[in-house]
Amino acid sequence: MSAAAGQLSDLGQARVQPACAGAHQSRWSHLLYVAPYLFLYVTLLVYPLFAGFWLSLHKADLFGGRRFVGLENFSRLLQDQVFLGAVGNTFYFILLTVPALAIIGLGLALALNRQTRTAAILRGVFFSSSVLSVTIVTLLWKVVFAPEGGFLANVLEAFGRQPVAFLNDADLALPAIAITTIWWCIGLPMMLFLAALQQVPRELYEAAALDNAGRWKTLWSVTLPSIRRTFALVLIIEVVLQFQLFGQAYLMTQGGPNNASRPMVLFLFEVGFTRWDVGYAVAAGQILFAFIAMAAFAQYLIARRKEAF
Amino acid sequence: MSAQFASGTVGRGFGDRLILGATIALAIVMIMPMLWAVGLSLKTNQALLIDTNSVLRAPWTLTNYYDILIGSGVFRWLLNSIIVSFGMSLGVLVLASLAGYGFARLDFPGRNVIFVLVLFGLAIPEQAVILVRHQLFSDLDLHNTYAGLMLPGMSAPFGVFLMTQYFKAIPTEIDEAAMLDNASRFKIFWRVLLPMTLPAQATLGIFTFLHAWNDYWWPMVSGTNPQMYTLTVGIASTQQNFAESAGLGYLMAQAVFAFVPVLIVYMFFQKYIVRAVSGAAT
Numbered sequence: 147m148s149a150a151a152g153q154l155s156d157l158g159q160a161r162v163q164p165a166c167a168g169a170h171q172s173r174w175s176h177l178l179y180v181a182p183y184l185f186l187y188v189t190l191l192v193y194p195l196f197a198g199f200w201l202s203l204h205k206a207d208l209f210g211g212r213r214f215v216g217l218e219n220f221s222r223l224l225q226d227q228v229f230l231g232a233v234g235n236t237f238y239f240i241l242l243t244v245p246a247l248a249i250i251g252l253g254l255a256l257a258l259n260r261q262t263r264t265a266a267i268l269r270g271v272f273f274s275s276s277v278l279s280v281t282i283v284t285l286l287w288k289v290v291f292a293p294e295g296g297f298l299a300n301v302l303e304a305f306g307r308q309p310v311a312f313l314n315d316a317d318l319a320l321p322a323i324a325i326t327t328i329w330w331c332i333g334l335p336m337m338l339f340l341a342a343l344q345q346v347p348r349e350l351y352e353a354a355a356l357d358n359a360g361r362w363k364t365l366w367s368v369t370l371p372s373i374r375r376t377f378a379l380v381l382i383i384e385v386v387l388q389f390q391l392f393g394q395a396y397l398m399t400q401g402g403p404n405n406a407s408r409p410m411v412l413f414l415f416e417v418g419f420t421r422w423d424v425g426y427a428v429a430a431g432q433i434l435f436a437f438i439a440m441a442a443f444a445q446y447l448i449a450r451r452k453e454a455f
Numbered sequence: 456m457s458a459q460f461a462s463g464t465v466g467r468g469f470g471d472r473l474i475l476g477a478t479i480a481l482a483i484v485m486i487m488p489m490l491w492a493v494g495l496s497l498k499t500n501q502a503l504l505i506d507t508n509s510v511l512r513a514p515w516t517l518t519n520y521y522d523i524l525i526g527s528g529v530f531r532w533l534l535n536s537i538i539v540s541f542g543m544s545l546g547v548l549v550l551a552s553l554a555g556y557g558f559a560r561l562d563f564p565g566r567n568v569i570f571v572l573v574l575f576g577l578a579i580p581e582q583a584v585i586l587v588r589h590q591l592f593s594d595l596d597l598h599n600t601y602a603g604l605m606l607p608g609m610s611a612p613f614g615v616f617l618m619t620q621y622f623k624a625i626p627t628e629i630d631e632a633a634m635l636d637n638a639s640r641f642k643i644f645w646r647v648l649l650p651m652t653l654p655a656q657a658t659l660g661i662f663t664f665l666h667a668w669n670d671y672w673w674p675m676v677s678g679t680n681p682q683m684y685t686l687t688v689g690i691a692s693t694q695q696n697f698a699e700s701a702g703l704g705y706l707m708a709q710a711v712f713a714f715v716p717v718l719i720v721y722m723f724f725q726k727y728i729v730r731a732v733s734g735a736a737t
Contacts, residue, residue, distance in 0.1 A: 179557030190610035194584035279669035295507035435583035
């Protein structure tokens with residue numbers, strides 16, 4: 147405040163109106179600007195979060211009946227094979243999607259980082275799926291994977307192979323969802339890498355050219371080291387995003403067959419919104435929150451390092 | 456942002472053409488599911504039951520689209536999606552602009568603490584709050600209303616964070632110059648500073664609109680009345696109601712009806728959409 151006042155006097159203007167100078171003072175009335183948002187923030191985000199902490203210590207159902215049970219929900223979760231399976235599925239899914247998204251995204255960015263019309267169109271094509279909703283994406287891919295008359299089934303038959311029921315096979319269901327997800331999400335990592343490639347100082351390439359470095363040498367010793375931070379950022383952003391897998395699994399397999407493709411969020415949804423075991427579902431949500439908060443904190447740390455570069 | 460594409464000026468030739476060829480092949484794989492859906496939508500259900508490879512041969516038909524026109528909830532869902540997406544975007548822009556200006560320019564008791572607490576909200580995932588929020592909206596009778604569909608999206612802190620950063624980047628000399636002209640605080644905000652934040656408004660508006668248009672979980676559990684379905688929820692409901700092989704052509708026509716307009720809008724606003732989505736992620 148005093149700094150602001152100092153700036154004002156630096157201007158050397160004596161005719162500043164008191165009402166305006168007041169804007170630089172700490173005033174309750176200034177809260178009016180942030181109050182509308184804060185009201186929504188507290189009622190729809192902060193209150194549900196803390197009420198959730200409290201609710202997760204109860205056995206609660208839809209009809210308002212609740213009984214304090216301490217940490218029983220959490221100990222139940224740790225013994226629930228379906229929940230533990232869902233945790234395992236979630237990590238398996240992250241393993242299937244995140245490295246692929248980062249590597250394919252980087253490859254596309256390197257291939258399309260040029261100022262030609264073709265490259266611009268191709269960039270547009272690879273990002274286009276990102277604007278679709280999950281329900282469209284799953285609809286499109288269900289008719290690709292369908293064992294009878296599906297696109298892949300027709301292709302397999304054309305090569306004289308038996309059609310495969312991808313979504314009804316415990317080993318293939320989650321990988322099929324992963325392929326769908328990579329198709330849906332590839333635009334973002336590509337664009338983040340493209341933005342990073344634009345920031346690599348031109349002098350570095352000129353120096354490499356003077357050294358007669360070839361394409362691969364330049365890639366390994368100039369380009370890739372320059373975008374390390376973006377690579378880490380993309381990995382974390384995608385871990386957070388893919389951790390929240392829900393719609394694809396819900397719409398394509400309902401978590402089946404035999405729980406093979408049920409992720410954590412789908413577990414939470416089923417327990418909370420179809421079995422109405424609310425306290426138990428909220429407890430599962432807390433565990434999910436803990437995982438995501440850790441990843442978000444890592445992202446924050448890396449994003450902060452931007453200033454150091 | 457001096458564009459320095461073409462880091463590959465080193466060796467134009469066979470290698471470049473190989474990379475281009477591979478990328479084009481991948482792009483064809485990329486659009487194949489969409490083309491397949493369009494093809495299926497142009498065939499009668501009977502023809503598809505016999506052989507889906509028939510999409511490659513005439514006759515094609517628009518019957519499925521005609522069926523959508525005469526009797527389908529799709530238009531109602533489309534209207535709902537438009538209302539909810541525009542409403543939520545407008546709400547976010549108003550709330551985030553006011554709050555961003557407040558945090559960036561005005562002093563009030565506890566300002567910095569409150570701002571940090573709002574930033575913590577960035578790490579709260581929807582899944583951690585959705586159950587309590589659902590009960591809260593039941594108690595307030597907000598389910599199956601437009602307000603109920605719009606409000607949760609307006610509580611997300613991302614917009615406030617973005618606008619605060621943007622207002623902070625505007626030099627304070629501009630406010631001071633306006634103050635010398637005797638302008639009121641609100642007038643400075645409304646007439647002078649707000650117009651300068653248009654690029655951020657565009658980013659935030661597009662991002663929110665896309666988010667609202669594509670959101671699935673909340674509208675599914677809140678707008679349970681088919682009259683209140685958004686397009687995203689409605690399309691999902693048809694997936695569950697139809698035996699897939701029976702109404703395949705009709706189902707795909709609905710999908711095409713839902714995604715082609717989105718892709719057309721995307722083609723026109725590609726630059727802004729890409730900027731909004733990548734800006735929001737980092």
